Amino acid sequence: MTAQVGAVPQAITKPVAVATTQRQRRLPLRRQFILQLVCLFIALTVLFPIMWIVSMAIDPRNISRPDGLTLIPPGASFAAFAQVIQQPTQNPVSFVQLAANSLFIAVIISTASVGVGVLAAYAFSRMAFRGRETLMIGVLAVLMLPAVATLAPLYVMLSKVQIGTFNLRDSLFGVALAVTSGQLPFAIWNMKGYIDTIPRDLEEAAAVDGAGKLQTFWHVILPLSTPVLAVTAFFGFIAGWTEFYFSWQFLDQPQSFTLAMALNGMVGQYGTTPWSQFAAFSILVALPVSVVYMFLQRYIVGGLAIGGVKG
Amino acid sequence: MSVLASAATTPRRSWWRRSRNTRTAYLFLLPALLVMAVITFYPLVFQVWMSFTDYGLKNLNARAPAPPYVGFNNYLRILQNNIVIPNFDFMRVLVFNLWWALSNVVIHVVLGVLIAIILNTPGLWLKRFYRAIYIVPVVIPPIIVATVWRNMFDPTNGAVNFLIDIIFRLPPGGFNLDWLNQPNPIIAAGPFVLPLAYFALLAANVWLGWPLNSVVATGALQSIPNELYEAAEMDGAGAWAKFRAVTLPFLRPAMLPYAIYGFVITFNLFYLSYFMSGGGPFGQTELLVTTAYRLVNEQQLYGVAAAFAVFQFFILLAITLVTNRLAKATAQFDA
Known part of the structure; x- marks a missing residue:
């Protein structure tokens, strides 16, 4: 099975009904490469705010604001989560x-x-x-x-x-x-x-x-x-x-x-x-x-x- | 259930018997109609009455006197921009609101379709992986999106300026543009005013909006029989000709209703304007919905707010009628 995966990659990703009617096409490697770059770039723009918020949330320094872009800040911890679960705002509400x-x-x-x-x-x-x-x-x-x-x-x-x-x-x-x-x-x-x-x-x-x-x-x-x-x-x-x-x-x-x-x-x-x-x-x-x-x-x-x- | 049981025991009159379908239908509708009559339709009617009064904080109490009747005064105050909110200009807010919705939807649809086409390329690797990532903005609650993007556009600690530092090899903190509070608008032509904050809001909303358009476009693309492309190829059609002759006619009926839906949603999009720019600078990114909210929440001018809601109703009605005509005019492409 594993040996054949390379030979029929399209049948796996495509819905069955379409796969039967569509003839097998191969994407030229050059175009594949360019499209992969485009897709990767889009994925990065989509994920950028998410990475930013996650890296802030696990920042252990408890500084009021971040001072740069770091994906995983040194000494990452869940201290901020513990704090907001206990008391997120000044109001005495958990x-x-x-x-x-x-x-x-x-x-x-x-x-x-x-x-x-x-x-x-x-x-x-x-x-x-x-x-x-x-x-x-x-x-x-x-x-x-x-x-x-x-x-x-x-x-x-x-x-x-x-x-x-x-x-x-x-x-x-x-x-x-x-x-x-x-x-x-x-x-x-x-x-x-x-x-x-x-x-x-x-x-x-x-x-x-x-x-x-x-x-x-x-x-x-x-x-x-x-x-x-x-x-x-x-x-x-x-x-x-x-x-x-x-x-x-x-x-x-x-x-x-x-x-x-x-x-x-x-x-x-x-x-x-x-x-x-x-x-x-x-x-x-x-x-x-x-x-x-x-x-x-x-x-x-x-x-x-x-x-x-x-x- | 108890409603149905009791209705079955009521004595039958001839009208009852003749309109049996109507009776059954109304039994099913009864709960919804009761709920909507009390918490939807009555408030809306009550609001019209409120709009002709000077309803304020003093009239809120359960035993407070009825507010005085002021005729069309509230409506005139709105049209004359005399409603306490600083920098309020009805015409400018309306023009901005329309442009905001239009510009967003056009970008959403174009990007959504383009990316759907790229992802639909036969033989492209990692399609599923990309589709799974691209759906992420859709599943995050808009209020979170708005508050996070507000922080991203922060002048000294925001991710956007940090990223610009890195790209242009500036020292950390080298670039500190205050995106959301630039006082001088980029474009100012009569009531058409676009500050830099608009472009920041646009960036956030494009991030938020294109993926769902892409999903809808993908559905439409996958419904196109491949034979059509093969036939077009046999006729010697190039990529552009195939797009115009085959892809577009299939995309249009799927995308148009969705674009109209997106227009109304974006027109009424509260969170980005309210949380990112706070309507600023100088109220230039204020929308009708955020203005309506401020009238109640900050100014406590309930009468004026009611009149404002009546204006909103007619504006949205006009938009609905226009877009419906648009949808009908292009319905011929359905076949």
């Missing part, structure tokens, strides 16, 4: 508390937008009913608006909801509601687009067997929509995990602050945080979602391709 707050928002947004949205997406995709056009335009119109467009009214409205000492605006639940306001239309649209591509044959077969709409939805559509459910839930999760503008505007008490708020505190013009700690914190925030994104990537890209073909 990383775990911040992460728990962001997680709370993320889970609410994610479950609410998918759970409520998928029912609507199914109706929009598969049913003919009065007012369908109007409602779809309504959803699309909201989709077009940036999240910031509802900041003022939501701030004002949620501030008015005061039960004893609890103010809905000054709570993580209030922030989650505000973000869901913008996330739900996106979720509906995203899932509708996917359900549109599921062939109707299975549903018709289910209908012949006497299944109602709800049974068809539950036993046919839902299982087939798993990829888009995962992707939509994940987008909702990212929206909550990295949420900045609503939490920065709404929340007053440090114990309910979120990750993005702490991050803002570290880079603002008054920021006195050593950059190594900022870098470590950024990595801790980005890593979980980045890793999951990598895994879900092909489904996300698949969704984009469908959108592209349909447009």
